[in-house]
Amino acid sequence: FLCKRMMGTIRLVMIGFIGMLVSSGYTKEKESVTILIEGSVNSQKGLTGEGFEYRAVYTNETGIMPADSFPKLHILYKKGEEIVEIEGSPFKMEQASIWDKNCKDGKEYKYRHNFKIPLKQYYYYFEAMAEGTVERKVGPIKEGPMVSPSLRPKEELAGLSWNSVDFGDINNDGWQDLVIMGEDVNGNPKTRLYENEKGDFEEVAHNLLNLSQGSVIFFDVNNDGFLDIFITGGLIPSEEMRGKGYTYYSKVYINNGKGFYDSNQGFKEMYSIKAGILDLNNDGWMDIIMCGRLKTGRYTSRPITRLYKNNKGVFSEVESDLPNISEATIACADYNKDGLCDLFISGMDEGGQIRGGLYKNEGDRFSDSGIKLIGTLYGSAIFFDYNNDGWLDLLLVGGKGYGEEPVFRLYQNQRGELVEEKTDIEGLKMASASVGDYNNDGWSDIALFGMATSTYTKVYQNNKGVFLDSGIELIPASHGNIKWIDIDRDGDLDLFVEAMMRESEYSWSSQGRIYENDTNLERPNNPPFPPIKGFEAVYATDTLTLRWGKGTDTETQADGLSYRVRVGTQSEGSGIISPDYGIVHNNLLLIKEITKQRYYWSVRSIDTGMAEGIWSKEQVFTPAIKRK
Numbered sequence: 001f002l003c004k005r006m007m008g009t010i011r012l013v014m015i016g017f018i019g020m021l022v023s024s025g026y027t028k029e030k031e032s033v034t035i036l037i038e039g040s041v042n043s044q045k046g047l048t049g050e051g052f053e054y055r056a057v058y059t060n061e062t063g064i065m066p067a068d069s070f071p072k073l074h075i076l077y078k079k080g081e082e083i084v085e086i087e088g089s090p091f092k093m094e095q096a097s098i099w100d101k102n103c104k105d106g107k108e109y110k111y112r113h114n115f116k117i118p119l120k121q122y123y124y125y126f127e128a129m130a131e132g133t134v135e136r137k138v139g140p141i142k143e144g145p146m147v148s149p150s151l152r153p154k155e156e157l158a159g160l161s162w163n164s165v166d167f168g169d170i171n172n173d174g175w176q177d178l179v180i181m182g183e184d185v186n187g188n189p190k191t192r193l194y195e196n197e198k199g200d201f202e203e204v205a206h207n208l209l210n211l212s213q214g215s216v217i218f219f220d221v222n223n224d225g226f227l228d229i230f231i232t233g234g235l236i237p238s239e240e241m242r243g244k245g246y247t248y249y250s251k252v253y254i255n256n257g258k259g260f261y262d263s264n265q266g267f268k269e270m271y272s273i274k275a276g277i278l279d280l281n282n283d284g285w286m287d288i289i290m291c292g293r294l295k296t297g298r299y300t301s302r303p304i305t306r307l308y309k310n311n312k313g314v315f316s317e318v319e320s321d322l323p324n325i326s327e328a329t330i331a332c333a334d335y336n337k338d339g340l341c342d343l344f345i346s347g348m349d350e351g352g353q354i355r356g357g358l359y360k361n362e363g364d365r366f367s368d369s370g371i372k373l374i375g376t377l378y379g380s381a382i383f384f385d386y387n388n389d390g391w392l393d394l395l396l397v398g399g400k401g402y403g404e405e406p407v408f409r410l411y412q413n414q415r416g417e418l419v420e421e422k423t424d425i426e427g428l429k430m431a432s433a434s435v436g437d438y439n440n441d442g443w444s445d446i447a448l449f450g451m452a453t454s455t456y457t458k459v460y461q462n463n464k465g466v467f468l469d470s471g472i473e474l475i476p477a478s479h480g481n482i483k484w485i486d487i488d489r490d491g492d493l494d495l496f497v498e499a500m501m502r503e504s505e506y507s508w509s510s511q512g513r514i515y516e517n518d519t520n521l522e523r524p525n526n527p528p529f530p531p532i533k534g535f536e537a538v539y540a541t542d543t544l545t546l547r548w549g550k551g552t553d554t555e556t557q558a559d560g561l562s563y564r565v566r567v568g569t570q571s572e573g574s575g576i577i578s579p580d581y582g583i584v585h586n587n588l589l590l591i592k593e594i595t596k597q598r599y600y601w602s603v604r605s606i607d608t609g610m611a612e613g614i615w616s617k618e619q620v621f622t623p624a625i626k627r628k
Helices: none
Strands: 002-005 008-018 034-040 053-059 073-079 082-088 108-119 122-133 151-158 161-168 177-183 189-197 200-204 212-219 228-235 247-255 260-262 271-278 287-295 301-311 314-318 326-333 342-348 354-361 366-368 377-384 393-399 406-414 417-421 429-436 445-451 455-463 466-469 477-485 494-504 507-517 536-540 543-547 562-568 588-592 599-606 619-621
Touching: 151 189, 151 200, 151 494, 161 477, 161 494, 177 212, 177 228, 177 494, 189 212, 189 228, 228 271, 247 271, 271 326, 271 342, 287 326, 287 342, 301 326, 301 342, 326 377, 326 393, 342 377, 342 393, 393 417, 393 445, 406 429, 406 445, 445 494, 455 477, 455 494, 536 619
Parallel strands: 161 212, 212 271, 377 429, 429 477, 445 477
Antiparallel strands: 002 008, 008 122, 034 053, 073 082, 073 108, 108 122, 151 507, 161 177, 177 189, 189 200, 212 228, 228 247, 247 260, 271 287, 287 301, 301 314, 326 342, 342 354, 354 366, 377 393, 393 406, 393 429, 406 417, 429 445, 445 455, 455 466, 477 494, 494 507, 536 543, 543 588, 562 599, 599 619
């Protein structure tokens, strides 16, 4: 096929064919799938790169767009170890960028690469060749970390103090929505729910309790593919009760696709709760850990830790060997690569001491790992792979006691042993931190705020394992939360801050603020490619073990990728493991309590910029379970 375009002539040749096209009106004989490569550049803001951008759309051999019955397609482009994913409908391609780095202004070029297009379980192979003269060069490609993308204030939201925040796609439209709980300017508990309308947040009505001094978390409670809400905190019952204290609640609100309703779970009362979610026993259902305080008298209380097991959507308390902790910081991850989710907990114990501990999941209980870690209050604990070696490291920030030493610690995971790593990052109290690749160089950066000799908000850029101050100036903040998230889906991480912000030397106010990232103008983040080999499913000792090979990405090293997994009893189903189950940082997932039936499972890669690629080819497995 010959197609004349402004950047030259593109010739497309089908070089291979496997299977058959299963779509009405299209057959092998018609050679119905044609790729049309159209050279283009961003004429408004420009793109940083030596060469030009190819964009792909689908047409049939007559040049007319395919009909509605034509299946959704993906193009996978590979050049050496570099893989670019192109995904979209037959009518419009999204993020379909392929670069030829050797083209210059006025220079003749030749372009030739192979494309592999999966159509369901069948594959088409194409070779695309192009030649012509480059009309416009768009600048040299920068290698290594970018100096400093800017973070510009974009939008302000109503401020809530003593807050908890979380992001998640509650309506499955592909945009990250937001929930915040805390106290408003009048000291009243408030819960706000925002839907993301293509990059702008709009507050929506809801029936959630207005709570503060607690936690709010999105997760899929019943594995139905919709994000539900767990919220815990204090509520002033009525005006006449003002001054007599809060009544405390813990609630699970189920998302039925049209709204949220109270599932009326039987959580026991406690207060000042910090919560986390994890799969305690690898049954595919996310459980809840709560750390807080339990009243023992009119004016007395003590720390308490409680675990609640998710029994297919119904929660019940289970015993644990974990210490009772209050004012807690919680992080959950598989730090030792055994397929079980471990726990880091920091806070105040029953003796009034500040302690931090890493607890290893033994399958039916937690045991102290014996690794010595510092304890903090009012801060953050985050597992992340800062050096892209495939092992999850640990970041801690917070105060070492009430009003005492501000702390920042980075522990490197040396094959299951956490060893303190020296950094130039200053310790902070009343702090919050978040990690993510904001400059699209494949390395996770750190955003954090809090109080030390002064109050500040900073971004530290990860230069291949060494953290450097980016120099970005942001409003000083403390007592709140900070999150990296791609709010506008433009291929880079924006920054959300909900905290007490210093407007001047003597003026503070509670604010919600979004900082827009402009990295995508120079270096857009390409979604990663899923694993294509190494898939294995083994059933033994009442456990189904799933393994897969490494995905690939143009920015993030393979060892630095994470994964989502879905498992169901029907094709593309997720009733056993929901895609919202949580991010798997290793190439391993253990599932217990399965039955003798056919299971379908797929994996998708996630890079350090939180971009998610397409699902891998679906795997099918039927375990041979002996009848008892």
